[in-house]
Amino acid sequence: MGTYLIKRLGLFVPTLVLVSIIIFVVMRIVPGDPALLILAGTEGEGEYTEQQLHELRVSLGTDKPIYTQYGKWIWGVVRGDFGESFWYRGVPVMDEIKKRFPITFELAVLSILISFILSVPIGVITAVKIDKWPDYLGKAFTISGVALPTFWVAILVVFVLARFFNWLPPLNYTNLWEDPISNLQQLIFPALALGFNNTAFQARVTRSSMLEVLREDYIRTARAKGLGESLVLFRHALKNAFLPVITVSGWQFSRLLGGAVLVEIIFLVPGTGQLLVDSVAVRDFNVIQALIFLAAFMVLTINLIVDLMYGWLNPKVRYG
Amino acid sequence: MARQRSAEQELPQERPVLTPTLVTIRAALNFSKKKPLGAFGAIVLAVMVIIAVFAPWIAPFDPSEPYVERTFSAPGTEFLLGGDQIGRDILSRLIYGARISLFVGLVSVTIGISLGSLLGVISAYFGSKIDLVVQRLVDAFLAFPAIILGLTLMAVLGSSVTNIIIALCIVLAPGSIRTVRSQALAIKEMDYVLAARAIGASDWGIIFRHMVPNCFAIFIVLATITLGLAIIVESSLSFLGVGVPPNVPTWGGMLSDAAYTDIGGAPWLSIFPGIALALAVFAINFLGDAMRDVLDPWLRGR
Numbered sequence: 085m086g087t088y089l090i091k092r093l094g095l096f097v098p099t100l101v102l103v104s105i106i107i108f109v110v111m112r113i114v115p116g117d118p119a120l121l122i123l124a125g126t127e128g129e130g131e132y133t134e135q136q137l138h139e140l141r142v143s144l145g146t147d148k149p150i151y152t153q154y155g156k157w158i159w160g161v162v163r164g165d166f167g168e169s170f171w172y173r174g175v176p177v178m179d180e181i182k183k184r185f186p187i188t189f190e191l192a193v194l195s196i197l198i199s200f201i202l203s204v205p206i207g208v209i210t211a212v213k214i215d216k217w218p219d220y221l222g223k224a225f226t227i228s229g230v231a232l233p234t235f236w237v238a239i240l241v242v243f244v245l246a247r248f249f250n251w252l253p254p255l256n257y258t259n260l261w262e263d264p265i266s267n268l269q270q271l272i273f274p275a276l277a278l279g280f281n282n283t284a285f286q287a288r289v290t291r292s293s294m295l296e297v298l299r300e301d302y303i304r305t306a307r308a309k310g311l312g313e314s315l316v317l318f319r320h321a322l323k324n325a326f327l328p329v330i331t332v333s334g335w336q337f338s339r340l341l342g343g344a345v346l347v348e349i350i351f352l353v354p355g356t357g358q359l360l361v362d363s364v365a366v367r368d369f370n371v372i373q374a375l376i377f378l379a380a381f382m383v384l385t386i387n388l389i390v391d392l393m394y395g396w397l398n399p400k401v402r403y404g
Numbered sequence: 405m406a407r408q409r410s411a412e413q414e415l416p417q418e419r420p421v422l423t424p425t426l427v428t429i430r431a432a433l434n435f436s437k438k439k440p441l442g443a444f445g446a447i448v449l450a451v452m453v454i455i456a457v458f459a460p461w462i463a464p465f466d467p468s469e470p471y472v473e474r475t476f477s478a479p480g481t482e483f484l485l486g487g488d489q490i491g492r493d494i495l496s497r498l499i500y501g502a503r504i505s506l507f508v509g510l511v512s513v514t515i516g517i518s519l520g521s522l523l524g525v526i527s528a529y530f531g532s533k534i535d536l537v538v539q540r541l542v543d544a545f546l547a548f549p550a551i552i553l554g555l556t557l558m559a560v561l562g563s564s565v566t567n568i569i570i571a572l573c574i575v576l577a578p579g580s581i582r583t584v585r586s587q588a589l590a591i592k593e594m595d596y597v598l599a600a601r602a603i604g605a606s607d608w609g610i611i612f613r614h615m616v617p618n619c620f621a622i623f624i625v626l627a628t629i630t631l632g633l634a635i636i637v638e639s640s641l642s643f644l645g646v647g648v649p650p651n652v653p654t655w656g657g658m659l660s661d662a663a664y665t666d667i668g669g670a671p672w673l674s675i676f677p678g679i680a681l682a683l684a685v686f687a688i689n690f691l692g693d694a695m696r697d698v699l700d701p702w703l704r705g706r
Contacts (some may be wrong), residue, residue, distance in 0.1 A: 095543070102544035110560060231685045233636045235643055236678035239663050243671055298428045342551030346640055350663055360552065361644055364559040380547040387547075 088395050096388050103380045104161065104329070108154050111373045166374035170367075177374045178380065180359060185378070187257065188344055188355035191271055195279035202326075203283045204329070207290020208322060211298065222287065229284020235346040239279040242350060245273060257354050274351040278343050282336050289332050293325040327398055334390030338383045433697060442694020448687035456502040467500040467601065467653045488661060488673055497653040504642075508565065509634040512572035516634075517627045518531035518548050520577035524584030525615045529607065530591055539580065545578035550633070551640050558646040568647050572634055580626050584619055601607045626679050628648045628692035632685045639681055655681045 087117060148156075166177035187212075210222035245251040251273075258266045297303065298321055306316045345357035356375055363371040436443030455462055470492050488494055527538040545553075557571035591597065592615070600610050641647035642656030643663075650657060655677040662673035 099543045099547065102540055104546055106541075107556075110556070138622050227686070227689075228682075231632070231689050232682050233639060233678075235640055236659060236674075236681060239659060239674045239678070241662075243674060247671070265592070338547075338549045342549035343642075345551055345555070346643065349644065360555060364555050364644075364646055367559055369559075372556055373560055375547065376552055379549055379552045380544075383547045383549065391448060 089392065091191040092388060092391055092395070096384060100381065100384055103384070104158055104377060105154070107155060107377055107380075111369050112150060112153065127343070143147075155357050161377065166377075169363075170370050177371050180371070181356065181374060181378065182353060184356045184359050188256040188352060188357060191275055191278065191344055191348070191353060191355060192337075192340055194271055194275035195282065198275055199283040199286055200345045202279075203286035204322070206283075206287040206291055207329075208294055209315065210287070211291045211294035212317065214295065222291070226284040226291075228289045229280055230288070232280070234278065234281050235289075235350060237280050238274070238347050238350040241273055241277045271353070274347045274353055277351070278340065278347045281343065282333075282340060286329055286333060287338060290325065290329050293328045294321060297321045297325040325353075327394065330390060330397075331394060334387045337386045341379050341382065417518060418525075435694070438647045439694035439698065441690045444653075445687040445690030445692075445694070446678070448683065451690060452502055452684060453506055455499055456506045457502055458498045463493075463496035463499040465496040465580060467492060467496040468651065469493075484631065488658070494658070494672065497658055498655070498676060500653045501658060502680065502684075504565070504652060505635050505650055505656075505681070508568055508572065508638045508648075509631050512569045512638075513576065513627050513634050514630045515569070516573035516576040517580045517623060517630055519573065520580030521584040521619055521623050521626070522616070523577070524581040525588045525611055527581065528585045528588035529611055529615060535585075539585075542578045542581050545574075546582075548575075550575050554637055554641050555644065555646060558641060563646050563649055565648055566640060568638060571641075572637060575637060576630050576634060580630065583626060584622060587622050588619060590613055591615055594618075625692065625696045625699055628688060628695050630658055632688040632692065635681070635684055635688070645649050 138224070157167070164178060166181070168181065169175045170176055206222055206225070210219045213219050258270060303316060303321055306320045307313075311320075344355065345360060347353070347357045349361055350355035359371065360375045363370075363375070429502070432443075488497070527535045548556075553575050554571050557574060558567065561567035561571060597610060597614055600614050638647060639654065639656030639659070639661060641656040643660045645657075645660060647656060648654050658677040659674055659681075662670075662677070
């Protein structure tokens with residue numbers, strides 16, 4: 085386990101560094117001068133003097149060569165400092181992220197929970213009742229879940245809730261710690277819409293993995309020695325069928341973060357996704373680079389955790 | 405004796421001449437017999453492409469002409485699929501929207517997956533340091549969620565059709581590098597590659613004459629599967645207002661209009677563009693799955 089851990093960590097750190105370099109290069113080389121952008125505005129209509137431009141460049145640090153800028157940025161990132169917002173001058177990006185990140189995180193965790201709660205039973209039932217009507221029903225669900233775009237599902241959920249239940253996305257967000265009930269009421273529907281795609285995909289993986297495991301000899305042995313069907317299914321089959329499900333849930337997390345951006349916009353959830361879209365609209369590059377770095381960091385971390393879990397659960401990987 | 409004669413009789417008297425058209429038709433018939441869903445997907449996609457190409461002749465109205473008195477008109481009254489928030493014909497906008505979705509999707513997938521596949525082959529062929537660098541870069545790019553990377557690139561590039569194609573290429577290419585590389589690694593060990601090297605073929609000669617053509621099946625499958633993702637990402641970006649400029653009708657843009665104007669009153673604003681989008685993605689997925697089963701044993705069961 086020790087060497088596996090070191091090997092896997094050795095992959096994590098360089099990738100993260102590479103991620104930060106890619107982000108920095110994309111953000112600094114392509115859009116040109118952020119100082120010009122601030123002074124002239126996004127449409128280039130503002131007026132300014134050379135003196136102002138130079139002073140702003142010095143205060144932003146963009147007068148220095150790019151590797152110095154990168155060094156300064158990455159040193160800040162390590163200490164949790166992403167610089168100041170271009171748009172709201174003087175407001176540290178980190179303050180805004182601290183406010184909004186827990187909301188997105190809660191949304192993501194909630195939707196992962198929902199998709200596990202729904203997808204595992206669906207996968208098991210469709211595998212056991214293969215080629216009977218529950219299987220066809222499940223197939224229809226998984227095919228539509230994989231093909232329907234998350235944001236359309238979200239729009240339809242809002243539409244149905246608004247039309248038939250008189251529910252509208254709340255304008256004010258309540259904190260989980262202040263009022264857990266109304267917080268959950270606010271986040272449960274966005275989480276459902278967000279988890280739809282994930283649920284379908286995981287159900288499909290659970291089904292095919294269960295089908296494979298159910299053909300194994302040890303299942304026949306378990307049945308032959310007279311174990312009850314539920315014990316066979318859950319103790320022997322599901323436990324072994326679960327590995328692939330965990331693996332894909334790691335990949336799915338990246339899609340989930342992307343989908344969260346759209347769901348937050350539609351359900352008016354004030355998370356990091358909304359912040360990203362707002363920042364893209366005003367081209368607030370400091371906020372954008374902080375948020376995309378955070379997203380990539382989360383994806384890499386989740387994949388690391390999934391891989392370690394996989395190694396811990398599966399000795400073949402650990403010693404292979 | 406009798407048995408022998410009957411065997412002789414059963415032998416085909418004359419085989420029809422196999423012209424290329426006949427081969428194609430036969431292959432298509434065979435495909436649709438084996439994979440009815442895939443054939444269905446191909447037909448739906450073909451119809452959509454035809455509609456997109458001939459949009460100006462098919463669309464009943466001008467997609468950007470507002471008929472103020474028909475604002476929010478219900479489907480079937482004045483417009484077949486209803487009017488939107490400023491009285492434009494939803495059907496015509498859907499027809500013109502197919503142009504953007506399919507054009508952007510097809511072009512970005514063709515360019516992105518071609519470049520990605522080529523890089524995958526090069527990475528596998530040369531191995532060692534080149535492979536290491538390319539694979540670590542792929543790792544890094546795959547860490548970005550597609551929509552978030554797309555949003556960032558569009559913020560940097562600014563919204564236009566060309567830029568969204570560039571952004572999609574960057575988003576879609578890394579995944580194909582990885583997949584093609586794994587197959588190219590196996591091809592590299594084939595005897596014909598060894599033979600080519602033995603007769604003194606150059607590295608690039610081997611790559612372009614032997615490895616690339618042998619990756620063609622996986623390329624077609626990958627491109628089909630990725631097309632669905634490309635269309636979803638494009639419409640998501642248009643939905644968020646950073647894709648195609650807002651005056652161009654797109655399915656994502658129409659959904660965004662619907663979400664921002666009247667969510668409870670006029671469901672047809674959000675339902676029809678969504679159906680168009682879902683139908684396109686369904687068709688592509690069916691086609692992609694069928695093609696994977698038929699063309700590519702490497703990806704089977706993945």
